[in-house]
Amino acid sequence: MAELRGELLGFIASPNADRFDGLALRVAQRQVETIEAYGRWVDHRGGFDHWTEVPWVPTEAFRRFDLCSESPQGTDTIFEPSGTTTGSPGRRRAPDMRLYEAAMDRPFVDAVLGGDASRKAWVSLIPESTELPTSSLSHMVSSLASRYADLEHSSWHLRRGGLDVERAAEALRATEGPTVVLATSFALLNLFDAWQGEDARLAQGSRLMLTGGFKGRSRTLDAADLERLIEARLGLPPEAIIGEYGMTEWTSQAYGHGVAPALQAPPWLRLRVIDPLTLQDVAPGQVGLVAAFDLLNLENVSAVLTSDLGSLDEQGRLRLHGRAPSARPRGCGLTALDWGTQA
Amino acid sequence: MSLLDLDRLDNEPGARLVAESRAMGFSEAVARRGLEAELQAWSAPGALERVREELTGVDPERYPQEVLIIGAATLPVSTLRACLMARLLGARVRLKPASGLDGLAHAIAATDDAITADCFSSTDPESLERALGSVETIVALGSDETLLSIQRRVQPHQTFVGYGHRVSAAHLSQPDPNELDDLAQDLLAWDGHGCLSPQVIWTDDAPEATGRAVLEAVARAEHHLPFTPRPEMAHAHFIAEALGAMGGKVLKSATCTLVLSDDPAFMPTPGGRLVHVLPDRGAPWRDLGETLSTLGQSRRSQASPSHETTRRCALGQMQRPPLDWPHDGHPNLLPMLRPAGSSSR
Structure with a gap:
């Protein structure tokens, strides 16, 4: 763990794209081994040989499970989002803030x-x-x-x-x-x-x-x-x-110019946009769900699927297109179907 | 009331209803099965008479002349039933569908000259005000938020009827194979959408054993009722499956996903043939109160809902409510009447 953290700190200090794949695979493997709920999900999905195959964890899972590899300590930093307007808040326990x-x-x-x-x-x-x-x-x-x-x-x-x-x-x-x-x-x-x-x-x-x-x-x-x-x-x-x-x-942040920016991720954050049906990457310009592999989420889960809609341009920069509809209680209606068809 | 002649779905205007249901994403077989079930409810012996009994002693002056039905992305049969109930009162019907479901509204309107499709954008407040202002009675089906936003616009002299958030579940106690087959029909009807579709199966057996037995029954039925996942609901489906697998176990057939857990507390699902199988420890259905619309039960089930408005029915009948079923616990016709003492005739 300490060795891996040290390598990640080294990566931050001196990013080398060639090292990303290897580090990402080791980080994900460690998370599967140490976070019980995540391990069950990966078992269900069938494992992986490359970080791009690591099963996504929806942000909603952070509301339900303590997705942290370390036992709770009084010194842990607890993050909860304050901006969401529906549902219970997410929660991330971060035992080590160095990364x-x-x-x-x-x-x-x-x-x-x-x-x-x-x-x-x-x-x-x-x-x-x-x-x-x-x-x-x-x-x-x-x-x-x-x-x-x-x-x-x-x-x-x-x-x-x-x-x-x-x-x-x-x-x-x-x-x-x-x-x-x-x-x-x-x-x-x-x-x-x-x-x-x-x-x-x-x-x-x-x-x-x-x-x-x-x-x-x-x-x-x-x-x-x-x-x-x-x-x-x-x-x-x-x-x-x-x-x-x-x-x-996430541990990392992306930035871009303007109110509706083309967001550039740092070398340790890989942004992807995926088709919600196939879970495969969509072509540049197409809108899908924003997903990210955050190399620095060492004690949590790196492969995170958000509920944001976005598209990538040819340079890999992300534009956001609002929020995907979320699951909600059903009326005498169609649940998912009425997400796009409000009366 | 020409809609009652729709006992066949192969010819117009019934065929158009099937086509529009398919356009909503349902397979031909699912659409037909669902529509046939509704038409059978209307043509069941004595069904109309039982509904009309509500009106015994009611001054006909209180019948509304025109009813606005706002179907906020409801199942075709829910909208259809709301329209027909208004027609039973002799009222003209204006049907405002959810955005994107204009075709369904026109298909229903094509069945009866007294029904008019009133299609406008949901983001057009002027059209909504106009539509609301032109009728005596407004019936709305949809999410609680949608109902509230409509109700706020209703004038004191108008009648408002809202059918909102309800859920349904099944309870299994030593079910026999036929009952499991019946439950499979409940799970597959309308692809698990609508408030009558079971979101949870509570069982007195181990969830995994029950889940495997249910899945076998589903596998026998699903090839007759094809299902294609839809992109717009895939995200919610993925979330539910991920949470299910992380917290328990997930079993899948060709089209159906069962999420097993040892926690008996009710879990909502996004529909699309994804259902939770939970232990019945502590009678968890009682926590739902009047939110529990329908409880489908195997014959040996002793489950007793906490609220009298919950409909209890045999497995296989969950998505086939009789015509005189008190929707959300209310009579079908009386809530649409004008207040006593008012008249526009």
């Missing part, structure tokens, strides 16, 4: 900070981890802030009690130099809906990291409208917006 911490920096610095790792003022509409300790997003943002934010000139505006609209707007208007704004789409839209007074004009070089989508919320906005609103309210052009895509069940 998580090691992997988050470079993709963030490259994508969000444009390679400039100097400390800047941050305005966050994502709660601090002290406010929401079970949020993997809060954990990531807080951890990154400790290394890249000018903490004296940074502020956090979303708490359990809600979004402090007035202070957030004030903070955004008061910024002077290049600033990093971090928000979920939903929180940002809430801010804009309640925004009063002058618009903010963020300095050149400012960036907005946007994540989370709307996940079935009642208030949504299409990408072009949101970009226009961001430009009007914050003075940020679309090229200053960076989309982040991650989830509680």
Whole structure:
């Protein structure tokens, strides 16, 4: 275990695509051997010889099972998603955060900070981890802030009690130099809906990291409208917006430019789009279910099938197309059939 | 009421109903079997009279002149029955189908001049308001969320009837082979969709032994009732199968998936011939209360639902409710009447 973790840390430090297949197979084999429920699923599906054949685990399984190879300890980090609007929350128990911490920096610095790792003022509409300790997003943002934010000139505006609209707007208007704004789409839209007074004009070089989508919320906005609103309210052009895509069940994150980004995965995360019927990869451009093999999910499960719809382009970048319908109780109707045919 | 003449499905307009049911993804055999069962319910001796008994002593002035049926992606037979019940009151029917099911609405409308298909987009609030505003009685079938959103728009002078979220299950106690064959018919009817289809089989035997016996019966029946998995439900099916295998065991026939578990608590399924087989420890069906629409039981089953509205029936009859079955515990005709004292005639 320690040896494998060491190799993965080495891979993060010096990614080598040629080593991915071998590492991925060993990681998956270890997960099958050490996570009982996962082992049963793999037995049922018939085993694998290559990481691309590893049976996917739907994110819903994290709600039902403790998919962790290690016995529970009081020091474990527990992540639960906060954004889903239906069903019981997922849960990931992470006994060791070293891979998580090691992997988050470079993709963030490259994508969000444009390679400039100097400390800047941050305005966050994502709660601090002290406010929401079970949020993997809060954990990531807080951890990154400790290394890249000018903490004296940074502020956090979303708490359990809600979004402090007035202070957030004030903070955004008061910024002077290049600033990093971090928000979920939903929180940002809430801010804009309640925004009063002058618009903010963020300095050149400012960036907005946007994540989370709307996940079935009642208030949504299409990408072009949101970009226009961001430009009007914050003075940020679309090229200053960076989309982040991650989830509680993953260790890694993908990034891309714009509100509807073409997401680029880091070398240790392989994004795939699969046909829900055949579970085979679909051709570039075709929409299917987003699946990922996260090499760094060492103590959990690496082959994760999400409920997000997406498509890959020829360069392997992912575009998201909303959420796949989920199982839900039946009325006097057709269950799955009525997913696409609401009255 | 010309729909009652549909005792044959080979000619128009019955053939069109079969065709539209097939267009929804059901095989010809499944569509025919389901539609025939419904038409048999309507033509059963005394069936109409038993339903009409509800109206004994009711002032005919309270009969609605026009009823809007909103079928939010229901089984063809559910929509059909709702339309016919309104027609029993002599009402004209406007049928608003779910988006994408216009063909089914037109097929039903083709059977009776007093039924009109009213097809508009579900995201068109003006059309919905217009449709709702033009009738005295609104009958809606669908998810609880859909019913609630419609009910919010109903005016105080209008009558609203909603048929929402219900589930069904079977209980086996020492079933004989014929009963297992009957249960297989329940599992395969309408491919396991609809609120009358068993989502769970509770058993007083070991789930695996029961599951294997059920699967043998299914295997005998399924080649007569073909099934093609649909992409739109594949994800939910995959999730259910994965969770089932991770928590217990999964048995599969050519078209049917049985998820076995030692936990007796009810588990919903996405349909598509995926059913849970669970131990009956602690009478778990009682936890469902009035949500349990139908409990199919083998002859030796002593299971007793907790709510009086739950229909108890023999295996093989789960998806064949009699015409006077009180749908969701309600009479069939009385809920559609205008409030006493109101009249538009």
